[in-house]
Amino acid sequence: MKAYQIGNQNGLECLTAVNRPDPVAAPGQVVVAPRLISLISRDVQILRGVYGPRQSPDRIPMSEGVGVVVSVSEGVDNVAQGDRVVCGHFAGWLDGPFRADVFSHDVGVTHNGWLAERVVLPAEALIRVPDNFDDTRVAGLASVGLTAWNALLEVAKVKAGELVVCLGTGSVSLFALKLATALGARVAITSSSDAKLAVARDMGADILINYLTHPEWAAELMAQTGGVGADIIIETGGQDTLGQSIAAAAANARIVIIGVTPGTTSPIPDYTALILRNVTIRGIANGNRSMFSDLLAAIDRLGIETFIDCTFPFDKAKEAVAYYAEGKHIGRVMISMPG
Incomplete structure (x- = not known):
């Protein structure tokens, strides 16, 4: 699969296009094909090496996105192949008050994120996207x-x-x-x-x-x-x-x-x-899966749409990050996957 990794985190130029084997879902996991990815400020901070401890150079970045389930591991029954899904970036924080250990599984930081043709995510963290929501409405919700x-x-x-x-x-x-x-x-x-x-x-x-x-x-x-x-x-x-x-x-x-x-x-x-x-x-640090579900219900009820500045193709991801880092945009900067 095609993907990007964060490299040595010395600047935006460290974002590197690579080819990797397609990931395989372990028990309790799901493989998702991203369709639309949204940038947030920490994506830039990570590449510059100013967001917490530096991560493995081969980490795939980006914490927000929407995608389609392409395979599930044995025993997973809350989502199925073909479902369109989102996932909070604290994938282990499903409900209840904040805990310090939610940082142990942080999508796009401690674990691979969305900037690839395939991403592995915990099945229990996923939320099915309502059919009446298009990708642009939900791709930028997981963090922001x-x-x-x-x-x-x-x-x-x-x-x-x-x-x-x-x-x-x-x-x-x-x-x-x-x-x-x-x-x-x-x-x-x-x-x-x-x-x-x-x-x-x-x-x-x-x-x-x-x-x-x-x-x-x-x-x-x-x-x-x-x-x-x-x-x-x-x-x-x-x-x-x-x-x-x-x-x-x-x-x-x-x-x-x-x-x-x-x-x-x-x-x-x-x-x-x-x-x-x-x-x-x-x-505060983001939110849990239960809050995410409440948010989806609320934006449906209140008619809230995502305000988008522009969308870059996947092969122009470095240009997307550079544009975002300039800070001249207003609204979401997104990256679309081919197909």
């Missing part, structure tokens, strides 16, 4: 959509009328924008690009803040909310933005930390604000 769902629904318990801040116009922020507005919340969003903010406005954002024009964006948010602030902040910026997120928080706000970008400044410059505003700060 599921993380936004966990942040807004499971942790923050978003309610209609609350103000949600989404930092930046990356994939998680844009999905959180669509999900929050569909659930009746108001959304403020930040970006360094007025053009991207215009797109976010068209997607339903209520408050738009360019953080180049307003470097102290938290003060601008407070000004636009009459000093009230935000109820929920989807903190995707990393350590350097946490201080402003706290400054932008309303009383009883919930800050959900998703971004893992290393920072250079103190994450909590105003420690007492946490107490004075009764702020909750919670870090």
Whole structure:
């Protein structure tokens, strides 16, 4: 089969096209033929060697995708050949609260991911895709959509009328924008690009803040909310933005930390604000299979579609990663498989 591997993880050029034998499913496993693959920020971080410990150079990357089951091992009965499926990237986290050991099977990191003509996945982790969902609607949900769902629904318990801040116009922020507005919340969003903010406005954002024009964006948010602030902040910026997120928080706000970008400044410059505003700060790591099933049901009920920037063919995967890494896109960058 054709595949890509991450190489020595010294930069984007380490992504290498290779040929490998087709994988065979061991007991409890399924072989899936990917059809559409979606890029996320950690795909770039892995290739640059800045996402956790370096992995085996022959690791196949990419954590999000949709594909068709081509073979199942003996005893597998929850999916069958020909089923279209998705899989959360923490393949061993099926239900219940987060456990530290969910990182032991992380698709595209500790185990081979989707950027190949065949991928082996645990059968119990797979979810059959409803027939009325096309590939573009589900290929980018396993990391981005599921993380936004966990942040807004499971942790923050978003309610209609609350103000949600989404930092930046990356994939998680844009999905959180669509999900929050569909659930009746108001959304403020930040970006360094007025053009991207215009797109976010068209997607339903209520408050738009360019953080180049307003470097102290938290003060601008407070000004636009009459000093009230935000109820929920989807903190995707990393350590350097946490201080402003706290400054932008309303009383009883919930800050959900998703971004893992290393920072250079103190994450909590105003420690007492946490107490004075009764702020909750919670870090999350994606979500479980049960949440994923709930997410699929919700986007069907709410009519949420995936916003796509562009799609590259499989043989142009390196170009897709380079384009994604430039950060000029808005919406999902995808890779399609031939056929």
